[in-house]
Amino acid sequence: MAHLIDYEMKKSQSSRFIRHLGSLVIGSIIMFLSSASNAQLVIEITKGASKPVPIALVPFGWDGDGQPPADIAAIVRSDLVGSSRFDVLDGEMLPALPTRGVEVDFDNWRRVAVNYLVVGELAREGDEYSLRFQVFDVYGARQVVADRLIVPAVDLREAGHRVADVVFEAVTGIKGVFATRVAYVSVTRSGNQQTYRLIMADADGNNERPFVESDEPIMSPVWSPDGRSIAYVSFESGQAAVYVQTLRTGSRRKVSARAGVNNAPSWSPDGRNLALTLSDADGNLDVYVLKLIGNKLTRITSRRSIETEPTWSADGKTLYFTSDRGGAPQIYRAPANGDGEPERVTFEGIYNARPRVSPDGRWLAMVHNDRGRFRVAVQSLENDSFQVLSDGALDESPSFAPNSAQIIYATRRAGRGVLETVSVDGQVSGRVKSVGSDVREPAWSPFRP
């Protein structure tokens, strides 16, 4: 029997409580234009030599009694450094310690050769906190973006990630994903007894919270498009069944427990349907679409081969899935309304499986057998160009960040499952901190509302 760990999802609630008070100094149109031009510049550099952008991060001021309740600049710094796209100047190297724009002397910052400067201040505001920050283009001597957030005490960490997201987007032109979350499966073993947990953590690996626990396997977690629920497969009844669990309340619904296989759920972009894999009396796996309200089932494939791992195109009109109808697994696509013949999509190598489409619709990520090693690869859905992104031997379960720029995937290092990230262009890669256990099957959350 699985235990549902019923914790209060303060994080998802909090997005409603962190209120934006808008930019302090300059109108939003100017901010938008300047960040767009910066974006072009930086994207060029990244594609060439993956050169990090020099940026100065000044410790945030604190307006209140005693010590500040959080080191916001440290959270921002950790996010920016972890992205590999920034060269962060801080600590002793800082020529001055301004906390607001009027105190900034751009000559100081040109002398230490940083392109950008971040300053800010945290202040007590009743029961909550006010977090004000500004990002400056040092050579252009202008403010790029600024905002003020009202933050409940429990959400200070998330507020730091949100500042990092704003800085990241202002400099790279790509939406930041530091304030997003990742769900994954962890396994701990003692003797022959394994415990499977479904866990959620912040995108940086901190703040791990298990929300399902079972002695039987749990697999294939996927987020609902609104980020409020997760669908997954649990074997707790002795058979595979697909469950949908609401994160905030912990309540869940068994949405498919037919005889045989009930696996590989994937949410449609409109949140109304789950694509999934079911088997017939002969154990033959095919892809179906289940309407979540009314339980209407539409069959997508009808083959004697293994048809599984469905995932939706960004516009919700097409399903991509794995099929070994040609003798070995390759990725195919078919209309999501069940009305039309599947066509083969991948032709590189002898094994391509577990497709995922990027939220912007441009990329197809998959598990690719690269001369005996299983690796994450992407294929452009615009021109079919194909690139292997990871370098392990057992890399699997790629999942796109909501900004479509990064992929998180599972691999094995020193006999343990770990999570790693790679940028879609293959230039930047990183590892997600994991605590103790064997982890696998990461699923990156959508953006928070």
Add this chain to the structure above:
Amino acid sequence: MRSNIQFLAVLAVSVALVACGGNRTLPPSDSGSIYGEDEVADNNADSSSAAGSGIRSTGLDDDLAGSTTADTLIIYFDYDKSEVRPEYVDLLATHARRLAADGRQQLRLEGHGDERGSREYNIGLGERRAQAVRRLLLIQGASSAQISTVSYGEERPAAFGSTESDYEKNRRVELSYRR
């Protein structure tokens, strides 16, 4: 009756193979009593379960050839394959006979795979293996109502390493009786 004759033929051949095959120590079957319901050895290392008959299970020397615990039998598969290896045909015939002889017997087949490749595709491979075993049992007299299948893919490994030998132990179907 016809399936019975086929079954006898399969058994006769397999007995002959065992007799001259050296260390595949399936239960000796020099008496006709092997066809009696109670005597059907389920290859149990614990010989007490076969007590009362003249048949005694000695287990198998090679742990990849059918290791057993309690009332569970395991058969192993080649990489990326779901065909039942010839060496298991006689064992499965024995189990088909047991099922056919007693309609109350319920057999659960759990299909498993090694860790290579994607997890959900491996669920498909595990199911394919369980179905291959199921089909062999059905054509030899078991009824479909007696057999259930489940695929765990690579989620419940028997061996936890990433060597070829671990993989061999993980590509398997476990047969367990529940009644």
